[in-house]
Amino acid sequence: MSRLPDHYFDRIYAAAEDPWQLSTRWYEQRKYAITTAMLPNRQYRHAFEPGCSIGTLTQRLVERCDHVTAIDVAEGALQVADERLRRLNCRHQVTLAQASLDQPWPQGAFDLVVLSEVAYYFNAGLLSAVLNRECARLMPGTTVVAAHWRHEVIDYPLTGDIATDIIASTHGLKSIGRYCDRDVVIEVFDTGVGASVAMREGLPGVVR
Numbered sequence: 001m002s003r004l005p006d007h008y009f010d011r012i013y014a015a016a017e018d019p020w021q022l023s024t025r026w027y028e029q030r031k032y033a034i035t036t037a038m039l040p041n042r043q044y045r046h047a048f049e050p051g052c053s054i055g056t057l058t059q060r061l062v063e064r065c066d067h068v069t070a071i072d073v074a075e076g077a078l079q080v081a082d083e084r085l086r087r088l089n090c091r092h093q094v095t096l097a098q099a100s101l102d103q104p105w106p107q108g109a110f111d112l113v114v115l116s117e118v119a120y121y122f123n124a125g126l127l128s129a130v131l132n133r134e135c136a137r138l139m140p141g142t143t144v145v146a147a148h149w150r151h152e153v154i155d156y157p158l159t160g161d162i163a164t165d166i167i168a169s170t171h172g173l174k175s176i177g178r179y180c181d182r183d184v185v186i187e188v189f190d191t192g193v194g195a196s197v198a199m200r201e202g203l204p205g206v207v208r
């Protein structure tokens with residue numbers, strides 16, 4: 001069982017502060033807007049964001065979450081994230097730590113888990129084992145969102161589509177919504193009964 005090694009990402013961040021141009025590309029801004037728009041709850045208490053990179057999605061998550069615990073394997077990425085979140089005056093809402101998605105997830109009673117552009121760095125066996133182990137510890141009603149690039153990348157063990165299918169097969173996760181275009185697939189899951197937004201809001205006429 002394996003994943004791309006930490007030094008793969010250290011090398012990338014040694015060469016560029018924002019290697020995927022997450023802070024400047026319209027593609028990323030649009031994708032973040034879709035991802036956050038798909039979250040079924042208006043507000044979350046505590047999100048877990050593995051693979052936070054330089055904090056560009058983290059800065060959007062703090063608008064919807066009281067607190068975010070964000071981890072990354074690359075120290076270079078975390079330094080830039082730290083600076084970004086300080087500049088935006090939201091550093092106090094974020095715990096940053098150097099850690100890998102396959103390590104035991106931090107304690108935190110998370111009600112949101114954000115797997116954005118990180119699952120395809122794992123092979124199928126490890127990704128499935130980690131998610132089955134850690135999602136079983138999440139509270140009922142936790143939202144899990146997965147957003148991944150669909151085009152093949154030669155270095156990556158999985159495509160975004162296969163990574164999303166593996167996440168969808170995690171025991172106890174129910175899909176409550178999916179967006180897919182030629183570039184990206186975004187799927188939202190729930191560890192509870194899989195209630196729709198209208199059900200959560202008690203809209204009249206909703207069939208359960």
Ligand SMILES: C[S@@+](CC[C@H](N)C(=O)[O-])C[C@H]1O[C@@H](n2cnc3c(N)ncnc32)[C@H](O)[C@@H]1O
Pocket residue numbers: 003004009020022050051052053054056057071072073074077099100101102116117118121
């Ligand atoms: C393409 S960036 C994604 C950034 C952000 N999640 C987003 O969607 O914009 C991928 C990040 O995942 C990190 N990463 C790679 N493998 C990881 C692992 N096993 N655990 C945690 N982070 C990892 C990399 O260092 C990199 O910063």
